[in-house]
Amino acid sequence: MKCATTDHWLARCFFIGIVFVFVLFFLIFPVCVVVFEALRGGLALYISSLTATHSQSAIRLTLLVALAVVPMNTIFGVCAAWAITHFKFPGKALLISLIEIPLWVSPVVGGLLFALLFGRQGWLGPWLDAHGIQIMFAYPAIVLATAFVTFPFVARGLIPLMQSQGSSEEEAALTLGANGWQLFWRVTFPKIKWGILYGMILCNARAMGEFGAVSVVAGSVDDRITMPLQVEQYYLNFSLPQAFALASVLLLLAAFTLAIKIGLEWRRLAPNIVRPH
């Protein structure tokens, strides 16, 4: 039967075929290449690539950066969502738009902002130099640039979630005599914990994988760069086994992130954000 509400089976096969070819070439194939290239030289080379001094220091720095950035942005996200969803105040719409700024600014520009603040010719550069404080090309600048890039991740997941939940349960708890902390930990937190986890996972993935912003503020000093930058350094030095070994670790992180994200979305524990980044 020819029907105007379903597609012709040929069109159906054609579309599905396009999707399969696209996904195979663009998504699956590159992933396989990373895994294959990482393990091509054998397990011994793979392990020695990962335990090389530069790889080790890059992994350590990346973990330390994520350890600072994710809690910072999570606390901010919870505070912003609480203020925005439970209260009325002037400039609320403006605040929401301002929170989204880092999503549409190029990561390189994000890094540039901090270079202009802390760099040698930046606003605070001469003062920092005079006092012997190292911010550029060091941990503090990497943390700040990464925090900028991942700034809205927790907040923009929580705001719609808490908006849909309303304030009535919190108000009820208040009338029953709960204080502020009890209110948050006993009433609000259980309702939003999966939303917080969702935001933290996305924030963490981006924080560990960020390249553009960090490359501006980190330079190329060997022991002071994160994993993505170290991958580039290895690549530029023609140490491909090391580059792919380190890349495979980042790939593992991506797979882990994706698994948790999909798990939360399929169980409808987290809002599926329409505009992901």
Next chain:
Amino acid sequence: MPVEIDQTEPQTDWRPNRRRRILPGFHLTLGFTVFYLSAIVLIPLAALILKTVTPTAEYPSVFKVIRHVIHVATDVRALDSYRLSFGLSFAAALLNGFFGFVAAWSLTRYQFPGRKIIDALVDLPFAMPTSVAGLALTQVFSTNGGYIGQLLYQWFGWHIAYTAWGILIALTFIGFPFVVRTLQPVMSDLAAEVEEAAACLGANRWQTFRRVILPALSPALLTGIMLAFGRGVGEYGSIVFISSMIPYATEITPQLIIIKLEEFDYVGAAGLGLAMLVMSFAIVATVNLIQHVAANRRRTA
């Protein structure tokens, strides 16, 4: 029956002496929000904008600073980099518009084996660090030793990696999820009755698609394309690997900013950064305009 209480606006007036806020923590949370927003976003942004108008030792007057900023931002090298960044991002966004539409359509309308896996894989470019994507795509498309690039070179004499084509491929990879993820919810919300009505009125499938389905989806499609475009313009991590970054030919704007910083031309870097900010702002404004127009159309329809 429970009494209906209007809980939508428990705090009708923000002025403290008119009506008390019921829930605690307003000053604490808003205070921290504003403090952190200022520290991470607003003050650094202000520093960038001020940098383009503040005299330095090299450019001792405001006039000279602004002249230098304009010179750097409208220099031939900068214009070439804008052309490359914006042209390729736009081309990649259009490609994603097509592939993303087909993918979203197949994922929401058809049942086929592997559908859920593909649905999950769509998010891969978001989860995967851009440098890993760049490294992998270079290894696939490089002319000497690349899995596909080698064959393409032998058979057709094509160079993909280290040319503009390589950048196009990287940008397509990066932007793929945007169109799919903005279209999917709209497609699954599309009422079947509308299509049935079109069929009852004698439309064939193509007419139904062209006149009924596409107009309903076009705002989401345009939004997805613009989001992919915006992401592509700022992209750096994956392109570092797959592009040779030759000035005037394959050099993107973010790369030029980094070069200016390395040359200690902070004012020039700030100027280019400001130019990129303005252009990103224009893209965001376009997205908001599309959504505003779409919302108005829905209201009047």
